[in-house]
Amino acid sequence: MKNHEIESMFTRVNSDVNGNPRFAIHFLNCEPDSWADYDLTLTKRYTRVCKLMNTIGGRKFHNKQYGGGIVFQSYNLADTWKHIERVRKENN
Secondary structure, three states: HHHHHHHHHOEEEEOOOOOOOOEEEHHHHHHOOHHHHOOOOOOHHHHHHHHHHHHOOOEEOOOOOOEEEEEEEEEHHHHHHHHHHHHHHHHO
């Protein structure tokens, strides 16, 4: 994937208290393909993906403006995306 494609998936959000940059991504972009179980509610799917992304530093994004988001602290989005892809492949 090209850098501009990766950057278009992420939304820049306010920095953390230490000034580190943070980026939010929708949970459906992080969900492993085999997990797309449409019998589950979106809330349950979101919870499963949040737990999976916690293993690589992602956190549930609590914000009214961006529903269903996972936030990552990142200085390099391409590297963050590589970690997301690795975890998605491991859990397919």
